[in-house]
Amino acid sequence: MDNQRNLILAVVLSALLLFGWDFAMRTFYPEPETAPIDAASREDAPMQRVDGGDGTTGIDVGDGMERPLNLDAELATADRITIDAPEIAGTLNPVGARIDDIVLKTHRQTVDDDSGPIRLFAPRGTEGQQFARFDWVGEGVETPGAETVWQVTQGETLTDETPVELRWDNGSGQEFVLRFAIDDHYMFTVTQTVLNTGEGSIALRPRGLINRTSDTATASTWNVHSGPIAEGGGEVNFDFDYEDVTEARRVDLQGNTNWLGFTDIYWMSALVADSESASSGFFAPLGGSNFAAVLEYEAVTVPANGSMTRTTQLFAGAKESGLLDAYEDSGISNFGRAIDWGWFGFIAWPMWQVLIFLFGLLGNFGLAIIGLTIIIRAVLFPIAQKQFASMAQLRAVQPKMKALQERHKDDKQKLQQEMAKLYKEEKVNPLGGCLPIFIQIPIFFALYKVLLLAIEMRHQPFTYIRDLSAQDPATILNLFGLLDFTPPSFLAIGILAVLLGFTMWLQFKLNPAAMDPMQQQIFMIMPWVLMFVMAPFAAGLLLYWISNNILTLAQQKYLYSKNPQLREQMLKEKEEKARAAEREKAATDDA
Template sequence: MGNDKTNMIVAIALSLAVLLGWNYFIAAPRVEQQRQAALQDKAASSTVDGVPSPSPKEGGPANPVPGTLPNTQGAVEPREAVIARAPRVTIDTPALAGSIALKGGRIDDVSLKNYHETVDDKSPRIVLLSPTGTANPYYAEFGWVGQNTGPLPNGDTVWTADGTTLASGKPVTLTYDNGAGLLFKRVIAVDDKFMFTVRDEVENKGTKAVNLYPYGLVSRWGKPHTQGYYVLHEGMIGVLGADGLQEYTYDHLAKEPALGNVSTKGKSWTGVTGGFVGITDKYWAAATIPDQSAAYTGSFTERTDGATKVYQANVLGGVQTVEPGATASATQQLFAGAKEVNTINNYQKDLGIKQFDLMIDWGWFHFITKPMFRALDFFFHLFGNFGVAILVVTLCLKTLFLPIANKSYKSMAKMKAVQPEMASIRERYGDDKVKQQQAMMELYKKEKINPVAGCWPVLIQIPVFFALYKVLFITIEMRHAPFFGWIQDLAAPDPTNILNLFGLLPFAAPDLFHLGVWPIIMGITMFVQMKMNPAPPDPVQAQIFTFMPIVFTFMLGSFPAGLVIYWAWNNTLSVIQQYVIMRRNGVKVELWDNLSGMFKKKPAGKNAVAKS
C-alpha cells in the first residue's frame, strides 16, 4: 500500500508538471489576454489620479503630454529612401549604426551591429529605430514645451550640426534659432554600447522671461507583432519613483481613460523622482531616462493617427524660468539597444538609474531566475559554450541537492527491499484496506521508511525547470547561442524532426508534430529512469508511468533545445545516482528485468499481480 501511495504521489506530481508546464508556457497567453481585458475594463471605469489638466495654467505647456499633437504619417516609403532624403548625422559606434535626422533632431535610425535576424552572421542586422515615413516609425525625441515662447523645435525643425558623425567620445551639437529671441542647442553623446546622453540648452536673447518644460519620449507607430506569452512582457515599461515597476501591454492602453486630449488615452504619474519609461520587446528596448534627482511626470499613451495607433512613453520635466540673458538646460538619456544583462546592470550601477535591471523581465521568481543566469553566465565565460554551461550548472545543482536526493533514493531502496513483506500484507488482509494500511505504517515505522521521500527529486526539479526556461526564453545571451552539432540556437527548439528522418527526406515536417533528436533522447532517459523501479501493481498507475515519457517527449519537442538538453542530462545523472545508491543498499536494480519483461508475455491471474 505504501509503495502504491508513493507511486501515485509521484505520478500526480509528474502529471501536475505536465499540466502546469503546458499551461504556463503554451496555453497561458489566452488566459493572460482575458486577465488583461478584465483589468482594462476596471481601469476604464475608474478615474486616474495625478493626470495633468487638459487646460493648462498660464505659462504651462500647451499640451501636458508632449509629442501627442496630430502628426499624420502620410505615404509609406522604403526605409532607405526616407533616410536618404533628409540631411543627417551618422551614428557609428562599436555597437550601433544609424543616423540622427537634422529635420526634427530625432534619434530615429538605429540598427544593432552585433545582432542579426538569424544565426547567419550575413543575415540583416536588427533594426531598432526607424523614422516617420517608413512602414514602422519608432524613434526618440527630446526638447521643450511651453506657451508664449515663439516657435519651439518640433518634428519639422531643421537643425544645424557642427559635425557629420556621432561616435563614442565624439559628441555632436545641434543648433536652432527660433527667430524670436531663443537659441536652442542640443549636445548628443553616445557610449560604446547603447546609451545616448542628450543635453538640451536654451539661451534667452529676448526681453521677456519664458517658462519651458523639458521633455523626452519614445514613440512607436503601429502595434508590433508580439509573441503573447504569459512569461514575457512586451509593450510599455517603466520604473516611476515610489510607484515602482509599471508594465502595460499595447492592448491595455486602449482601455485607459482620456489623457491630455480626447484622442489620447493612457496613464500618468506625477511628482515622480528616479526611474525610466520606455517600450520593450523580447530582446530589445528603447527608454528615455530623466535626471534621477529631479521630479517629473511620466506617462504611457496611445493615440490614433489616421488608421495608425501611436504608442508613447513620455517624460515631462518641471518648469524652468529663463530670464532675459540667462540659459537653462536639461540632461536626459536614451537607452536604445539590446537588453544584455551585464550592460543593463552596469548602467544601473554607473549611472544610478533606479531599478534599471527591471528592464529585463525576470518575473516573480527573480530570486531563482537571476542566480540561474549568473551561474550559466559564469560557466559560459569559463568554457565558452552556454550548452556546456547548462550541463555544468545541472551537475552543480545535483551536487547541491545530493543529501536530499540520497535520502530520497535510500528510502526508495528500502521500499524495494521490503516489497515481499508488502506483498504478504496485501495477501493477508485482502480487501480490508484499513488493516492493510495500518500494517503498512507499522512496517514503515519498523524499517524507518518515508513513503513520500521519492517525490522530492521531482518536486525540486520543477522550480529549476521553470527558472531555466525563463532564462532561456528572455535573456538575449541565450539567443543564437550554439551547443554542438545541429544545435545552433539553444533558445530555439531542436530543428531536426523524426517525420522527415531528421532532414534526410526532402520536405519540411509540420511544426504540430515537431519531434527532434534531443527531445527523443530526453524521452529515452526519462523512460530508463522510470524503469529503474519495479512496475506499480495498479494497472492505472502502470499506464500513467508508461505514457509519461511519451507525453513529455512530445510536449518538450517545441521547447528550447537548451531546456531539453538540461532535462536529458538531469535524468541521466539521476539514473546513475539512483543505480549507485541501490547497489550500496543491496537492492536489486529492476532496470534490466523491466526492460526484458516488456517483450515477454505476462502471466494472467492473481499471482501475476503479486509477482509484479
C-alpha cells in the same frame, strides 16, 4: 478489462494534452507573423493614419501618414548626421532632431554570417517606425516641434568620442540646444538647454518621448512581457501591454518615474530621467498601432538672461544582462530588472551568472548548459541520497503495509490511522521521495526563463544545431530537411525531442515499479507524450533536460550499487508483478 479501459483512457487524455497544448499556445500566445527585424523594410502593408494633434496625449508627432514610407528613401534624405559607435550605427535626423535610424552592429537578423544587423529604430512613417525625440512644452513661448529643422553647430559624426550639438533659435529671444553623446554600448546622453535672452521670464517643461509601432513587437505571453515598461518607487512595472494602453487611452505612472520605454524579449528602448530632477511618465496610443512613452520634467521658470538644462539618457539596444547590471551600478535604478526573471528570479539570476561564467570558460553555450546541469545535479546529490534512503525504508515496511491493507480494506479511516502509526514506529517519511521532484520544479522553470530571455544564447550553435534559442531544426517527419515541407509544430519532432522521450523512458524503467498497474501504464506513456509537448521548445532547454535525465540515470545506477538490497527488492517485486500479470491474463483467457 479494467486495466484495458484505464489504458485507453490514459491514451485519450494524453492525446488531449498533446493537441490541446498546441491549440492553446497557438490561440492565446501566437507567434508574430513577421519578425521585427524584417518589418521595417516591407512596403506592402497599409499604414494607419496618425493624428498629429491628439488632445488626449498632447504629443506632437507631425502630419498623418496614409501609407508606409520607403525605408531606404527616408534614410537617403540630405543632411542626416551619421552615428558610428562601437555597437551602434545609424543616423540622426535634423528635422525634429529625431534619433530614428539605429542598427545594432553586434547582433544579426539570422544565423547566417552574411545576415544584416538588427534594425531597432526606423523613421516615422516606415512600417517598422521607432524613434526618440526631445522637446519642451511651454505657454506663451515658441518651442521646437516635430518639423523643426535644427542647425548642427558642433561635430559632424556622433561617436563614443565626439558628441554632436544642434541649435534652434525661435527669433523671440530663446535659443534651444540639444547635445547628443553616446557611450561604447547602447546609451545615448541627451542634454537639453534653453538660453533665454529675452526681456521676461519663461516657463518650460522639458520632455523626451519614444514613438514606436506595436506591429513589429514581440508577442507578449504569460511568462514573457513585451510592451510598455517603467521603473519608479523602486519597482519595475510590467503591468501594461499595448492593448491596455489603447483601452485606457492614456496610462499615467504613479510617483516619480526613473525610466520608461518599450521592451521586447531581446531589445529595449528606454528614456532614463535626470536623477536630480523630479519627473513623471505616461504611455499613450497615437492612433492605429503607434504608441508613445513620454518622460516629462516639472516646469521650470527661466528668468531673463538665464538658462535651464536637463540631461536625459536614451537606451536603445540589446538586453544583455551584464550590461544592464553595469548601468544599474552606475546609478540607473533597477535597470538590470528590465529582464523579468519571473517568480523564481532568486534562482534564475544566480543560475544565469553560473551559465555565463561557464560559457566564458568553455566557449560554447551548449557545453555551458551541460556544465550547469552537472553542477545542479551535484548540488542536489545529497537530497537524492536521502530520497533513496527513504525509498529503502518504504520498501522495508512493504510487507507490513500490505498486511494492514488486507486487514482494514473495508475501513479506510482505520487503515489511515494504522498506516500513520506504522510510519511513526518505523520512522518512515512517505513523502521523502517527493522532495527532489518539488525542488526540480522551480529549478526547471527558472532555467526555462533564463534560456528564454538570455540574448547571449541567441544564435549560439551546438553540434548540428545553429541556434540553441530556437527549435531543433532536425525534424524526423521531413527526413531532417530532405523533404520540402515544414511539419506542424506538434509533429515537428526533432532528434533532441526523441532523446528526451527515450532517456525519460529509461529513467522510469529504472525506477521501482509502481504498485498500481494503471500508474505503470501512465509512466510508460508519459515520456512519449512529453516528447511531443516539449518538441517546439528551445533546443537549449531540451539539451538541459536530456543532460539531466542522463545524469539521473547515472546517479540511480550509482546509488543502487551502494544500496544493493533496494535493487534486489525492486527486482523481486517486478518479478512478482510480472507473474501476477501472467496469472491474471491466463485467468482472463480461460474465462
